[in-house]
Amino acid sequence: MARVVVDVMLKPEIHDPQGEAVLSASHRLGFGNVTEVRQGKRFEVEIDGTGEQALAAVEKMAHELLANPVIEEFTVRLAQ
Amino acid sequence: MRIGVVTFPGSLDNSDAARAVRYAGAEPVPLWHADRDLSGVDAVILPGGFSYGDYLRCGAIARFSPVMQELVPAAKSGLPVLGICNGFQILCEAHLLPGALTRNLGRRFINRDVTIRIENDTSAWTSGYAAGQQVTVVLKSGEGAYIADEQTLAGLQARGQVLARYSGGNPNGSVADIAGVVSEAGNVAGLMPHPEHAIDLLTGPAADGLGFFTSVLKAVAVA
Numbered sequence: 001m002a003r004v005v006v007d008v009m010l011k012p013e014i015h016d017p018q019g020e021a022v023l024s025a026s027h028r029l030g031f032g033n034v035t036e037v038r039q040g041k042r043f044e045v046e047i048d049g050t051g052e053q054a055l056a057a058v059e060k061m062a063h064e065l066l067a068n069p070v071i072e073e074f075t076v077r078l079a080q
Numbered sequence: 081m082r083i084g085v086v087t088f089p090g091s092l093d094n095s096d097a098a099r100a101v102r103y104a105g106a107e108p109v110p111l112w113h114a115d116r117d118l119s120g121v122d123a124v125i126l127p128g129g130f131s132y133g134d135y136l137r138c139g140a141i142a143r144f145s146p147v148m149q150e151l152v153p154a155a156k157s158g159l160p161v162l163g164i165c166n167g168f169q170i171l172c173e174a175h176l177l178p179g180a181l182t183r184n185l186g187r188r189f190i191n192r193d194v195t196i197r198i199e200n201d202t203s204a205w206t207s208g209y210a211a212g213q214q215v216t217v218v219l220k221s222g223e224g225a226y227i228a229d230e231q232t233l234a235g236l237q238a239r240g241q242v243l244a245r246y247s248g249g250n251p252n253g254s255v256a257d258i259a260g261v262v263s264e265a266g267n268v269a270g271l272m273p274h275p276e277h278a279i280d281l282l283t284g285p286a287a288d289g290l291g292f293f294t295s296v297l298k299a300v301a302v303a
Contacts, residue, residue: 014227017183068173
């Protein structure tokens, strides 16, 4: 059994209204030195198999399901 | 003429879409997300709503439903398909249409009448309109901002695949004011605002939207 972490973020050129809302809220709350916030998603996937094999399977799943490659990019790594 | 209207768990506008089909003079055929055949319909509408709760991304789960496994190859073979709002999101997630729909620029859910300008008057769903015609329909979406990369956008515009643009101001940040796009073959269309809510002055701001549903009858009759 492997645990694989997938981080999904909007591509840098895609506008992120949620991140902007968090940015403006952070300023209102006194975190005035915050200059940018981008909001993304994190998935923790448990999968039968180990190492490279599990990683490859989840990478395929991330490409087809967890992320939309038109607007998002993702990274896949084995959890410690 | 029989036009299928798919209901996914979380669909909202299937009844209004079926009503628009009836107003246009065709028979609406209810299809269920778990159906494994399309009941031999002549065209399909994917209605608005929040299929599967919009979990993961709008339309991302609906794309993998059994009915979509039938619809995708049928659409690629020429079956007319119209995705409205959430249906448009599903068509983009299924890669039947290019680009994607993202959160409105102003972050707020928008619920108001809008005027769109018909750009493509030859598609299966818009042949009853004239290019440049202004049509009043209803926009109600939180993730309605259409985006596509520059190359895709240039291709869409060069091939006449922009179905309609917002007229009199861009409500949600859609690139190039795009309200809807159509496949290169002209049979698969996606539209963010709702024509099915604007088919009768009793219940909508105009009857302008009916043209989408009468257009497809003509397209099917010719095919």
